[in-house]
Amino acid sequence: xxxxxxxxxxxxxxxxxxxxxxxxxxxxxxxxxxxxxxxxxxxxxxxxxxxxxxxxxxxxxxxxxxxxxxxxxxxxxxxxxxxxxxxxxxxxxxxxxxxxxxxxxxxxxxxxxxxxxxxxxxxxxxxxxxxxxxxxxxxxxxxxxxxxxxxxxxxxxxxxxxxxxxxxxxxxxxxxxxxxxxxxxxxxxxxxxxxxxxxxxxxxxxxxxxxxxxxxxxxxxxxxxxxxxxxxxxxxxxxxxxxxxxxxxxxxxxxxxxxxxxxxxxxxxxxxxxxxxxxxxxxxxxxxxxxxxxxxxxxxxxxxxxxxxxxxxxxxxxxxxxxxxxxxxxxxxxxxxxxxxxxxxxxxxxxxxxxxxxxxxxxxxxxxxxxxxxxxxxxxxxxxxxxxxxxxxxxxxxxxxxxxxxxxxxxxxxxxxxxxxxxxxxxxxxxxxxxxxxxxxxxxxxx
Numbered sequence: 337x338x339x340x341x342x343x344x345x346x347x348x349x350x351x352x353x354x355x356x357x358x359x360x361x362x363x364x365x366x367x368x369x370x371x372x373x374x375x376x377x378x379x380x381x382x383x384x385x386x387x388x389x390x391x392x393x394x395x396x397x398x399x400x401x402x403x404x405x406x407x408x409x410x411x412x413x414x415x416x417x418x419x420x421x422x423x424x425x426x427x428x429x430x431x432x433x434x435x436x437x438x439x440x441x442x443x444x445x446x447x448x449x450x451x452x453x454x455x456x457x458x459x460x461x462x463x464x465x466x467x468x469x470x471x472x473x474x475x476x477x478x479x480x481x482x483x484x485x486x487x488x489x490x491x492x493x494x495x496x497x498x499x500x501x502x503x504x505x506x507x508x509x510x511x512x513x514x515x516x517x518x519x520x521x522x523x524x525x526x527x528x529x530x531x532x533x534x535x536x537x538x539x540x541x542x543x544x545x546x547x548x549x550x551x552x553x554x555x556x557x558x559x560x561x562x563x564x565x566x567x568x569x570x571x572x573x574x575x576x577x578x579x580x581x582x583x584x585x586x587x588x589x590x591x592x593x594x595x596x597x598x599x600x601x602x603x604x605x606x607x608x609x610x611x612x613x614x615x616x617x618x619x620x621x622x623x624x625x626x627x628x629x630x631x632x633x634x635x636x637x638x639x640x641x642x643x644x645x646x647x648x649x650x651x652x653x654x655x656x657x658x659x660x661x662x663x664x665x666x667x668x669x670x671x672x673x674x675x676x677x678x679x680x681x682x683x684x685x686x687x688x689x690x691x692x693x694x695x696x697x698x699x700x701x702x703x704x705x706x707x708x709x710x711x712x713x714x715x716x717x718x719x720x721x722x723x724x725x726x727x728x729x730x731x732x733x734x735x736x737x738x739x740x741x742x743x744x745x746x747x748x749x750x751x752x753x754x755x756x757x758x759x760x761x762x763x764x765x766x767x768x769x770x771x772x773x774x775x776x777x778x779x780x781x782x783x
Contacts, residue, residue: 339379340356340357340358340399342354342355342375342376342407343355343356343357343432344407344432345400345428345429345431345433346432347403347425347427347428348428349415349416349421349424351403351408351411351416351425352408353400353403353408353409353425353428353429354375354376354400354406354407354408355375355398356375356399356400357397357399357433358388358389358396358397358398358399359389359391359392359393359396359397361392361393361394361396361397362395362617363394363395363396363438363462363616363617364396364398364433364435364437364439365391365395365396365397365438365439365441365613366398366400366429366435366438366439366440366441367388367391367397367398367399367400367443368400368402368440368442368443368446368447368449368450369400369401369402370443370444370445370446371402371404371405371445371446371542371543371545372402372404372405372406372530372533372534372538372542373402373405373406373533374405374406374407374529374533375399375400375401375406376406376407376532377529377532378399378529380525380529381522381525381526381529383516383522383600383601383603384600386603387600387601387602387603387606390603390606391441391606391609394610395439395613396435398433398435398438400425400429401533402422402425402446402449403416403422403425404417404534404538404541404542405533405534405538405542406532406533406534408425417541417545419448419449419452419549419551420452423449423452423453423456425449426440426449426450426453427453427457427460430460436460437459437460437461437462438460438461438462439461439462439463439464439465439613439616440454440461440463440464440465441464441466441467441609442464442466442467442469443467443468444467444468444470444572444573445470445473445546445549446466447469447470447471447581448469448470450464451464451554451555452551452554454558454559454560455557455558458559458560462561462620463561463562463563463612463613463616464558464560464561464562464563465562465563465565465609465612466562466563466565466578467565467566467605468565468566468567468572468573468599469566469573469578469581470482470546470549470573470577471550471555471577471580471581471584472549472550473548473549473550474488474547474548479552481573481574481576481577482577483547485547488543488544488547492543495536495539495543496536496537497536499530499535499536499539500527500528500531500536501527502523502527504527505523505526505530506523508526508530509522509523509526511598512571512572512597512598512599512600513597513598513599513601514571514596514597515595515596515597515601516597516600552584555581555584555585556585556586558585558586561587561589561612561616561619562582562585562587562588562589563588563589563591563608563609563612564578564581564582564585564589564590564591565591565593565608566578566579566590567592567593567594567596567597568592568593568594568595569595569596570596570597570598571596571598572599573598575592578590578592589612593605625718625726627715627716627717628684628714628715628716628717628724628728629683629684629686629687629689629712629713629714629750630682630683630713630714630717630724630728630731630732631670631680631681631682631683631684631690631693631694631710631711631732632679632680632711632732632733632735632736633661633679633680633694633708633709633710633736634677634678634679634708634737635678635706636707636708636709636740636741636742638678641705641706653704653705653706656704657704657706657708658675660700660704661680661697663700664697664700665680665682665693667693668684668689668693668696669684669685669686669689670682670683670690670693671683673722673723673724679708679736681724683717683724687712687714687746687750687753688753688757688759690712690714690750691712691744691750691781692759694710694781695744695783697710698710698742698743702742707741707742708741709736709737709739709740709741709742709743709745710736710743711732711734711735711736711738711739711744711745711746712732712744712746712747712750713728713731713732713735713746713747713750714728714747714749714750715731715732717729730771730772731772731776732747734769734770734771734772735747735769737770738769743780743781744780744781745764745778745781746761746779747776747777747778747779748776748779750779751779759781760782761779761780761781762779762780762782763777763779764777764778764779764780765777765778766778
């Protein structure tokens with residue numbers, strides 16, 4: 337898999353955000369990094385490449401540099417530095433990449449952006465995954481695991497003096513990736529990445545901003561599925577922070593992994609994230625199943641009719657047929673799903689309206705010199721964008737195939753549901769429906 341091309345998205349306040357798109361999975365996943373990053377230099381880290389390529393086996397991954405770092409505009413002053421403004425980095429990248437709804441994967445302070453974005457734009461957030469996350473940047477009596485302001489002062493002084501030096505990188509690795517603190521190739525690549533992600537002044541400014549972060553009030557408002565991953569011995573952000581976050585987000589899943597690494601290596605996260613994404617997809621599929629009345633119509637002997645009329649007249653007849661069918665579907669508040677050959681597939685949220693629509697279509701096309709057959713079944717269908725699927729659709733198609741010219745057939749489910757509607761039926765016998773278990777009793781609508 338090649339290194340993806342860097343492109344640019346523009347936020348509402350005019351800041352250019354560098355982003356990349358990797359993979360083509362069934363869901364979109366936006367990786368929200370720590371305050372500073374560089375999506376191009378990161379590819380020099382084999383551990384980064386293997387991690388994001390692992391994620392790309394499960395999702396279409398959107399990588400980006402937050403404003404003020406890496407490939408993005410170095411805009412980090414006043415209003416543009418607020419959490420609310422930074423949140424727009426995510427929206428801009430999603431819009432530019434054509435992502436309507438995505439999983440947000442936040443690392444450390446990037447988790448705070450995920451939480452605020454999900455609370456503000458729940459319709460654009462399918463779920464959240466966070467790793468080594470924090471909800472508040474600095475110590476408080478009710479949040480005693482974070483750094484004190486004095487600790488930040490000492491750290492920022494070191495950043496401004498030694499940023500990116502071998503000694504600084506080695507010391508930083510002892511906190512972020514202790515399992516790699518003897519890997520000289522990793523340390524060299526990490527030092528280069530730090531220098532290309534931010535200048536000493538930018539890094540110091542961003543760390544000061546992190547010290548003032550507090551999104552704890554947002555956590556109870558989050559309504560999307562959330563997976564919180566934290567290592568038991570995390571040296572940079574104690575595991576109590578992950579536990580706190582999971583306890584304050586309704587229904588969140590907390591996954592505590594062994595180890596001390598706060599950052600790389602992260603390949604062991606991928607299987608857990610993959611299973612979480614698959615569970616969300618399965619759950620979403622259940623949400624997308626609805627009870628509907630399925631209507632299939634089809635022109636009887638259309639091939640012979642077309643041959644008898646000729647191409648020009650048949651096209652005109654077909655156009656009039658389509659107009660009549662669509663008018664009746666709209667009249668009875670149905671939803672056209674698609675045309676198939678010489679027929680239509682539509683759904684209704686009321687079976688009686690579906691039956692009356694089928695009757696109106698059958699009567700309406702007769703003056704054109706053609707007849708249609710129609711079949712209806714009420715059952716559970718799965719919504720798949722503009723299409724539908726499921727056993728209920730298959731049964732409806734098979735019922736329609738059993739109908740004769742100008743005949744409307746329905747399953748017993750439809751007949752039972754419209755009792756008292758004034759519709760009249762006669763028994764059309766038991767039938768085997770191809771590909772559908774059991775024998776089915778069908779009923780003919782009597783005008």
